[in-house]
Amino acid sequence: MAQIICENLTLGYDGKTILSGLNxxxxxxxxxxxxxxxxxGKTTFMKTLLGLLTPVSGKIITCDGLESVQIGYLPQQxxxxxxxxxxxxxxxxxxxxxxxxxxxxxxxxxxxxxxxMRKVAIGELAKKSYRQLSGGQQQRVxxxxxxxxxxKMLLLDEPASGLDPAxxxxxxxxxxxxxxxxxxxxxxxxDMAAVKKYATHVLHIGSDVFFGEKAEYISKYGIQGxxx
Amino acid sequence: xxxxxxxxxxxxxxxxxxxxxxxISLCSSxxxxxxxxxxxxFIGDGxxxxxxxxxxxxxxxxxxxxxxxxxxxxxxxxxxxLCAGQNSKIKGDASMAVLSVGALAIGYxxxxxxxxxxxxxxxxxxxxxxxxxxLTLKGYEVFLCVVVSAVVVLLFLxxxxxxxxxxxxEDFARATGVHAGVYNIVMAVVIAxxxxxxxxxxxxxxxxxxxxxxxxxxxxxxxxxxSVTMFSAAFSVVCSITGIIAALLTGAPVGxxxxxxxxVGFAVCAAGGAIAKRI
Ligand SMILES: Nc1ncnc2c1ncn2[C@@H]1O[C@H](COP(=O)(O)OP(=O)(O)O)[C@@H](O)[C@H]1O
Ligand SMILES: [Mg+2]
Numbered sequence: 001m002a003q004i005i006c007e008n009l010t011l012g013y014d015g016k017t018i019l020s021g022l023n024x025x026x027x028x029x030x031x032x033x034x035x036x037x038x039x040x041g042k043t044t045f046m047k048t049l050l051g052l053l054t055p056v057s058g059k060i061i062t063c064d065g066l067e068s069v070q071i072g073y074l075p076q077q078x079x080x081x082x083x084x085x086x087x088x089x090x091x092x093x094x095x096x097x098x099x100x101x102x103x104x105x106x107x108x109x110x111x112x113x114x115x116x117m118r119k120v121a122i123g124e125l126a127k128k129s130y131r132q133l134s135g136g137q138q139q140r141v142x143x144x145x146x147x148x149x150x151x152k153m154l155l156l157d158e159p160a161s162g163l164d165p166a167x168x169x170x171x172x173x174x175x176x177x178x179x180x181x182x183x184x185x186x187x188x189x190x191d192m193a194a195v196k197k198y199a200t201h202v203l204h205i206g207s208d209v210f211f212g213e214k215a216e217y218i219s220k221y222g223i224q225g226x227x228x
Numbered sequence: 229x230x231x232x233x234x235x236x237x238x239x240x241x242x243x244x245x246x247x248x249x250x251x252i253s254l255c256s257s258x259x260x261x262x263x264x265x266x267x268x269x270f271i272g273d274g275x276x277x278x279x280x281x282x283x284x285x286x287x288x289x290x291x292x293x294x295x296x297x298x299x300x301x302x303x304x305x306x307x308x309x310l311c312a313g314q315n316s317k318i319k320g321d322a323s324m325a326v327l328s329v330g331a332l333a334i335g336y337x338x339x340x341x342x343x344x345x346x347x348x349x350x351x352x353x354x355x356x357x358x359x360x361x362x363l364t365l366k367g368y369e370v371f372l373c374v375v376v377s378a379v380v381v382l383l384f385l386x387x388x389x390x391x392x393x394x395x396x397x398e399d400f401a402r403a404t405g406v407h408a409g410v411y412n413i414v415m416a417v418v419i420a421x422x423x424x425x426x427x428x429x430x431x432x433x434x435x436x437x438x439x440x441x442x443x444x445x446x447x448x449x450x451x452x453x454x455s456v457t458m459f460s461a462a463f464s465v466v467c468s469i470t471g472i473i474a475a476l477l478t479g480a481p482v483g484x485x486x487x488x489x490x491x492v493g494f495a496v497c498a499a500g501g502a503i504a505k506r507i
Contacts, residue, residue, distance in 0.1 A: 047403075050399075050403035068403065069404065070405075071404055071405065073404060075399060081396065085446075085453060086392070086396060087452035087453070090392065091396060094392055094393040094396060095400075097406050098405045100389065103389070105389065127452075129451030131451070149400075149404040
């Protein structure tokens with residue numbers, strides 16, 4: 001059963017269209033990779049899915065009981081947060097906020113934060129300051145935070161940017177193991193090897209829009225794709 | 229010197245000044261950290277000028293209790309500015325500057341054209357440097373300040389985790405189902421209340437300093453949000469007490485003395501931070 005259905009979706013800012021006529025549906029357990037050139041509207045699409053932007057026209061229908069408190073999100077890196085005075089643990093724990101019942105974090109949620117830090121291999125950085133970490137380490141902190149928030153769906157905007165190849169592979173395998181536990185993954189990437197290895201579906205955004213299963217995408221475009 | 233201090237502490241107005249100074253610096257420093265991190269350092273300035281506009285309008289309309297106008301106008305402006313967020317056409321700091329300059333100019337204009345009182349520059353000066361000097365506080369004002377401060381501190385503690393989350397990454401909070409908008413509005417209202425109260429008691433110049441300096445100083449030395457918050461609260465309280473006592477002993481104006489103490493404290497923290505980085 002579909003979790004998200006987009007009907008004739010048009011994206012843009014302040015009524016100005018960037019991309020139009022998107023039709024797609026995302027099922028539980030799918031691994032959707034979004035590819036396309038820089039500036040083609042991938043981030044805009046993801047933010048619209050998340051409800052951070054309102055679509056210019058068209059509809060996004062969420063079904064199968066999907067709620068925003070079950071969604072994790074790894075934003076594209078922004079400059080502002082880089083010098084934020086906070087510890088790694090504080091940031092990862094803030095990902096559990098959508099699960100907090102009362103005003104404070106329960107013991108379970110604090111454990112969840114530690115578990116997720118270990119999952120992305122930053123367990124020993126817990127007390128370190130976020131602003132003193134390398135770009136790649138900061139990216140992993142934000143991934144751990146996203147994992148804390150995610151129950152059913154994880155949206156990732158260029159998760160491998162700033163990571164060395166080994167760390168990127170590690171990140172992909174963490175994401176893949178979550179996907180095997182029936183977590184839906186929506187990932188923006190320029191890494192065609194990862195698309196080939198992990199994706200079940202591909203959304204290609206650009207002068208021509210494609211949405212479909214990976215095999216169809218490969219036979220239509222060849223694995224080099226255009227976004228590479 | 230000690231004798232002189234002991235002598236001063238027999239007067240209730242000295243005790244009042246210290247109580248109010250400590251409470252206002254505590255409240256403003258707690259929210260100062262999030263304001264500075266969200267690039268709203270100048271909100272103290274902007275909102276107190278809006279409040280000044282409110283005072284001017286109230287004076288012209290002959291409304292005796294000008295809080296009836298000042299408070300709602302300031303709260304509305306705070307909500308508009310703080311909740312417009314990153315997606316608005318005019319960025320936070322620019323909208324703040326527009327508001328600040330605009331409100332001050334229009335307020336001054338209104339006072340000059342319509343004012344029944346002859347002492348316009350006195351009114352303006354009072355708003356900037358404290359309309360009711362902190363040394364002439366009355367008992368009920370101190371009581372009001374204690375009640376409001378208690379509420380502010382309580383709200384801060386209750387929403388600490390939410391404030392952190394929204395400050396660090398509002399988009400993430402929204403995307404994952406946290407009601408960021410609600411917390412933004414609560415924060416904006418609280419900040420407006422602190423600023424209006426602070427402006428009436430200590431002046432708009434001082435309230436801006438109380439928001440900015442503790443947060444900046446703490447960020448030089450500390451690396452976690454919790455320690456930054458705690459240090460900035462302590463820093464602010466210590467500097468205010470030092471400034472008030474120094475002002476009493478030397479006869480200097482209280483607001484300026486407190487700001488001076490904050491500047492010295494900031495310099496010490498900046499130096500400490502630079503040294504800590506070397507070793
Ligand atoms: N806040 C914004 N306001 C207006 N236009 C924007 C904004 N952010 C991005 N854009 C424009 O939208 C287009 C798509 O951007 P984006 O979705 O970030 O691309 P990408 O595919 O690289 O993630 C770009 O042309 C960009 O200039
Ligand atoms: Mg992008």
